[in-house]
Amino acid sequence: MTISEIELQNVSMRYSADQSSTLALQDVSLKITKGEFISLLGPSGCGKTTLLRIIADLLQPSEGSVKVAGSSAKEARLSQKYGIVFQNPVLYDWRKVRDNITLPLELMKVSKQDRIHKAEELLELVGLTEFADKYPWQLSGGMQQRVAIARALAMEPEILLMDEPFSALDEFSRERLNEELLAIWSKIRSTVVFVTHSIPESVFLSDRVFVLSPHPGRLSAVVDIDLPRPRNKELRNDPAFFQLIATIRDSFEGV
Structure with a gap:
């Protein structure tokens, strides 16, 4: 039986300011297996980064629970299970x-x-x-x-959390670093949760793509990326690659 390394149950996040509140995430449940490369994909403002920060124990959800290897996200953070790469290198x-x-x-x-x-x-x-x-x-x-x-x-770290690390780069640099990241991952085999708003990037990198709906963020689709590994730049010309991009793009319709 496959054991989940990261498990979210009915996670919601509401931000309060003055006398109003904003629902950023709504009732998100998901499971990530040890050693998987997962992308959180969605448009700007859908709660991708919020969800990543909840997994990292940098934010506390308004509702729901987060388990990492059977323990709380806080215990995982204190046990140094996380490595985090932000959008800017810092x-x-x-x-x-x-x-x-x-x-x-x-x-x-x-x-x-x-x-x-x-x-x-x-x-x-x-x-x-x-x-x-x-x-x-x-x-x-x-x-x-x-x-x-x-x-x-x-x-x-057992888990590498990456928040749109290549979004500020030009397309050529971004594609090259996608390939380099996969080469690194093939050696370390950490569980990776990768935030992106690029559909091609998510398909190229991932084992599965979790698609989040526009605000408030809900898990609207989970797409298996059944492309062979190791992956290289030639994959971007494969009809199966384009078909998966189309499948994910279609999953946004009607959301």
Whole structure:
């Protein structure tokens, strides 16, 4: 029997301000299996980031429950089960690439020797070994995001949460980083929850796509992406790829 690593039951989120309130998410229930690559897909304002932050225990839902490996989201966060990559890399310009990557290890009082060893591993993993002594401002946007991914992996998280990490990049850089992300994931095999508003991106990356309706966000469809792995750029010319894009696009109609 397949065991769920992340399980949400009837999660709703209501924001209150002054004397009014806004329903951001409504009655979302889903299950994610260990090692899956899942995309949360939907238009701007549908609650994708809110849902990701609830999974990460950065927000508390107004209703419903979140379980991670059978425990609460809070317990998962305190146990360092999460690595998080935000839309912007959030790197420290005065720290070299190597030192940005090892920051979580410093905070956990990991020895300098172990930090250096882990940094070398991660720099190789994300293809930035030769940039270890550069500063973030000396790197392209795509390279900065690779540093952010490496930092998120420093504590060897079981779950990688990614909030539209490539949305600020041009299409060419974005597609290349999609391929690089899958190469990294094939080696680490963490469970990935990836927020995007790009249908092609969600199809290219995912095992399943969870489609959220426009505001308030509800789970309107779950689409299995039955494309073979490993995936490469040639997949984007495959008729099956376009058919899945059409299927997901059709799932928005009438919502």
